[in-house]
Amino acid sequence: MQTGPGPCHFVIFGATGHLATTKLLPALYQLDAAGRLGEDLRLVAFARRDWRLEDWLQHLELVLQQHTGPGFDRAIYERFARRFDFVEGDLREPEAYRRLMDELGKPRMGACENIVFYLAVRPADFMDVVDNLNRAGINRKHGRHRIVVEKPFGEDIESARLLNTQLHKYFDEEQVYRIDHYLGKETVQNLFVFRFANTLIEPVWNRNFIDHVQITVAEEGGIGRRAGYYDRAGALRDMLQNHLMQLLTVVAMEPPASLDADALRDEKVKVLRSIRPIPVDAVNGHAFRAQYAAGTVGGREVPGYRDESDVRRESTTETFVAAKFYVDNWRWRGVPFYLRTGKRLARSMSLIGIRFRHPPQLLFHDACDRIDPNWILLSIQPAECMHIELHAKRPGLEIDTRVVRLNASYRHETEGPMEAYKTLLLDVIEGDRSLFIRFDEVEWAWRVVDPIVRQWAREPLLVHTYPAGTWGPEEANRLFDREDHAWRNDA
Missing domain, CATH: 3.40.50.720 (NAD(P)-binding Rossmann-like Domain)
Structure with a gap:
């Protein structure tokens, strides 16, 4: 402070x-x-x-x-x-x-x-x-x-370092506030409390109980009037390197020693440093990109990306990216983190999904694929809520189960939503840097995605397409480790 x-x-x-x-x-x-x-x-x-x-x-x-x-x-x-x-x-x-x-x-x-x-x-x-x-x-x-x-702070790791060096000529690190408005959202802040203040949750928040993690930031809209910027940046730089990587660190971080700004950010950096590097020859097995074509969104016909105003007709800029990462530390070793973001998708939604492993013995079903796993779902937008999906007995004479949803929402009906920028601007004014990004976070996030940036630059024409108004291309499913993994499109 x-x-x-x-x-x-x-x-x-x-x-x-x-x-x-x-x-x-x-x-x-x-x-x-x-x-x-x-x-x-x-x-x-x-x-x-x-x-x-x-x-x-x-x-x-x-x-x-x-x-x-x-x-x-x-x-x-x-x-x-x-x-x-x-x-x-x-x-x-x-x-x-x-x-x-x-x-x-x-x-x-x-x-x-x-x-x-x-x-x-x-x-x-x-x-x-x-x-x-x-x-x-x-x-x-x-x-x-x-x-x-x-954001974005730089276009790659080299430009980020150069920009940081130039900023530090005139301002100390303590004077620089790198803002990511996702960290100001209520659900993201509530995740700290949800994890670290509840004995019920924290003991199972690890590789022994969690099968995989999904983070989705989907946008129904297109690029609007941002073609000049977006056609140079694309979804990887615009969203995944910053917003989604920040959400990953909040999900995966260890409990900080205190709520001090540097203590929080130290733990986030540890997560980024623990992410398994992606070999250049394995990028296509860990990341997928695509570009929206013409389609229907909300009952309205919309043009494809290349037909948007001020977009280059030969553009291969990605508007959809999905990627898979592994955090190689004691808590998360072997658990895949699936990240996905895109424009002109079926609807706007930001969601963190935590899928748990199946019970070691399935007493109530004959086959594993007939019982749904447990989930914790944290919806960031449009609705700010938390849900836990569990099995309960279905009413009747037979012993059968069905999924019931426990509502862990924190907002009462009389409490309105809090705009993220309202929180962050007040923090700037009060000098609280807890929800702002330190440069080593920026640098390590670029290190994580840099192999993808470099490989895609060498293969500019290998961009799939998907109809606007869908959840993206089916080919993105190739990233999943197992056949029973699938994207959650609902909270």
């Missing part, structure tokens, strides 16, 4: 972009409504629009009305709006940063040695912002400034 006063300014670069519009501004508004922003905290929107402050405030009001819905309150908005200033400028224009520094140095704001700089911009623009901030007089010698960067 931070020591000393909190930040006096919160600067949003790319303030009119998609991320700021849909996530950051609504989350900050909700924090203000909850009384969690300090009275002296000023918000500065930095964007290319040739606007005055009045123009920005009109835009802000429309954004909040659209993205907070019934939660929009005129009195709260007016209080929130008074926090704002607007600076017009291009990210690559040094003069714009001098205007920003002039705004930050206005007497009415007072002296400030603690500023949050949120880079809600393309990863390719990160260093332009950092270099220009330094030229304008912001560096590690000035107070406790914090810089927040979005």
Whole structure:
């Protein structure tokens, strides 16, 4: 946790972009409504629009009305709006940063040695912002400034190391907040409690009882207006290397010595270091990629990936990736972790599925394939819930079983969902780094997927397709270790 006063300014670069519009501004508004922003905290929107402050405030009001819905309150908005200033400028224009520094140095704001700089911009623009901030007089010698960067952090292990080196020229590691919004989701945070606060769960959370683990992040939507970024990144870099690998570490980590930020992240790094390296000649047995073709989603005909606006017609960028990993440590040796993510799938869903082994003696069925295994299912979205699937006797004269579901949900009907960015932005403001990613986590995650990146770069044309609106190609099932393994498409 931070020591000393909190930040006096919160600067949003790319303030009119998609991320700021849909996530950051609504989350900050909700924090203000909850009384969690300090009275002296000023918000500065930095964007290319040739606007005055009045123009920005009109835009802000429309954004909040659209993205907070019934939660929009005129009195709260007016209080929130008074926090704002607007600076017009291009990210690559040094003069714009001098205007920003002039705004930050206005007497009415007072002296400030603690500023949050949120880079809600393309990863390719990160260093332009950092270099220009330094030229304008912001560096590690000035107070406790914090810089927040979005994923992906680099495009491969070499670019990630280079970006980290450049960031560290101006900011210490303690000042860098690498954000992964999946770590802010309630179900993911609840997994820590579910595992480590329950004697019923933790003793069976190992290779002796668990058959395999599945992690799925499925998206019904396509790439939207992100073709410029997505066609260069693909599903492996955009989702699996960061979101899904982070979920894997939370499932597999050992109990930390404390809830201190570094204690938590130390255990996650141990998991990444324990993942069995994939030999280059075995990549196709451990990872699979595909690209969506035209199909039907929600009763609506949608184009294939190559027919999306601004996508190269010859593109072989993957929109679906499935991979298999093994964590070679005492707890998980031999347990496969199946990870899957894709766009234009049957529906949007994020799910962690823990499948348990069959009982050693099947007393109630003649054959193993006639009894369903036990599962723990942790749904991250759209519904935040936890379920345990067990067998119970079916009512009647015969001794037969059926699967019953125990609801382990933690949210009461009167409790609304918590937006992940709301949690993470408050942590940035309060200086709590527990849910943010340390660079060695980034580096080891890239080491895990780097053989896949390199092999696929050598085989750019070997990309399967799948109809939009399905659960992906059947060929992805070749990753399973056994015939009775199958993807869970429901929570």
